[in-house]
Amino acid sequence: MNVPVPNNLEAFWMPFTANRQFKKAPRLLASASGMYYTTVDGRKLLDAAAGLWCVNAGHGRREIVEAVANQVGELDYAPAFQMGHPKAFELAARLTSMLPKPLDHVFFTNSGSESVETALKIALAYQRARGKGTKTRLIGRERGYHGVNFGGISVGGIPTNRKFFGSLLTGVDHMRHTHDLERNAFTRGQPEYGAEFADELERIIYLHDASNIAAVIVEPMSGSTGVLVPPKGYLERLREICTKHDILLIFDEVITGFGRLGAPFAVDYFGIVPDMVVTAKGITNGVIPMGAVLCSSEIYDAFMTGPEHAIELFHGYTYSAHPVACAASMATLDIYAKEGLLTRGPELAQYFEDALHSLKGLPHVIDIRNIGLVGAIELRPIDGEPTKRAFSAFLSAYEKGVMMRTTGDIIALSPPLIVTKEQIDFLVSVIADVLKALP
Numbered sequence: 001m002n003v004p005v006p007n008n009l010e011a012f013w014m015p016f017t018a019n020r021q022f023k024k025a026p027r028l029l030a031s032a033s034g035m036y037y038t039t040v041d042g043r044k045l046l047d048a049a050a051g052l053w054c055v056n057a058g059h060g061r062r063e064i065v066e067a068v069a070n071q072v073g074e075l076d077y078a079p080a081f082q083m084g085h086p087k088a089f090e091l092a093a094r095l096t097s098m099l100p101k102p103l104d105h106v107f108f109t110n111s112g113s114e115s116v117e118t119a120l121k122i123a124l125a126y127q128r129a130r131g132k133g134t135k136t137r138l139i140g141r142e143r144g145y146h147g148v149n150f151g152g153i154s155v156g157g158i159p160t161n162r163k164f165f166g167s168l169l170t171g172v173d174h175m176r177h178t179h180d181l182e183r184n185a186f187t188r189g190q191p192e193y194g195a196e197f198a199d200e201l202e203r204i205i206y207l208h209d210a211s212n213i214a215a216v217i218v219e220p221m222s223g224s225t226g227v228l229v230p231p232k233g234y235l236e237r238l239r240e241i242c243t244k245h246d247i248l249l250i251f252d253e254v255i256t257g258f259g260r261l262g263a264p265f266a267v268d269y270f271g272i273v274p275d276m277v278v279t280a281k282g283i284t285n286g287v288i289p290m291g292a293v294l295c296s297s298e299i300y301d302a303f304m305t306g307p308e309h310a311i312e313l314f315h316g317y318t319y320s321a322h323p324v325a326c327a328a329s330m331a332t333l334d335i336y337a338k339e340g341l342l343t344r345g346p347e348l349a350q351y352f353e354d355a356l357h358s359l360k361g362l363p364h365v366i367d368i369r370n371i372g373l374v375g376a377i378e379l380r381p382i383d384g385e386p387t388k389r390a391f392s393a394f395l396s397a398y399e400k401g402v403m404m405r406t407t408g409d410i411i412a413l414s415p416p417l418i419v420t421k422e423q424i425d426f427l428v429s430v431i432a433d434v435l436k437a438l439p
């Protein structure tokens, strides 16, 4: 099937894309099914990135398609403020049942970025609601990605995502990142070294005093900056320090949520319970935009005071808990449950790990790391031309039938959770060919 290509690609300013390069040689997708995309010129591409870390159940899932179509016909939209619809409450209850107590309440958004802003705002408003209004500072981490809105880029730690956008939020500090190639290169699973990086938090708290700090936000595993797996003991230490100083701990699980680590959430994988969990992406299998922030009952209850007719939190989106997104999400959760996709770690993670690490020793490879069903291959950058080598690998893999993702000089792999061993073998053999031919 060949799909017509528009003859004017200029009008669309593409996000996070080298627009001029793309428009000279566009990579256009026409359809998708299961593990594969099909390009407009009819070529099949193995999806090694779950779209953008979101299509966890694979593409074109009939149950989701039907749920969305039925919902559009039945209730296309319901006002999100002062009105509700049953599926929003059903979905919220279902999500809270998937996470440990006390994460008992859900605030719906439409993306990861909105979920991050929501969590940060709830953190600030919570501290004030419980009479600790001086706790306003926020702490993020270098190489953290928390979306692209002002709060998210402020607590995030990616220089290129920050430097063009002025003074950002004030009152934000960053811990150092946990990537330590010298000590941890080629680690399978969690690295041995680096728990002590969490002690930076103590240093920052000492500097500002805990009475001025509202929350710490981290990705349990940093995805977008290249699959940075937390060192053993690191997250435990963060939790302890936050608890000791009465500071909220927020896990940004936009990538790790919904099965990516081979367990339903990073919360389950690492056995650590934060005060808020930020989600999006896999919540609807990427089909309809949606995000959700789960928070503890202690946080929720702090707002449930004052006159009953009064709004408790001045925050929300026109499309919070959109009926179509709720329907898509419930159908998605049904598939995850029916097919056991959120717990495929024990079955597949070891195979995936062995396959990836078989690439050790190939040209340019300076690290391979993995956890659950996510992995990364870090390449030595070309002198003076950072990112170019990995981007060339991306283009070459695309020509050979694999859509993967690169960030900096790192190849990141996060296939849909329906991936088979044969598909993992194909993926790894294509990457091996690409690396061998790469200048």
Ligand SMILES: Cc1ncc(COP(=O)(O)O)c(C=O)c1O
Pocket: 110, 111, 112, 113, 114, 116, 145, 146, 147, 148, 219, 223, 224, 252, 253, 254, 255, 280, 281
């Ligand atoms: C950890 C994390 N937080 C937030 C976001 C932002 O999500 P969105 O692009 O849906 O706004 C992402 C997106 O990749 C992410 O990986």
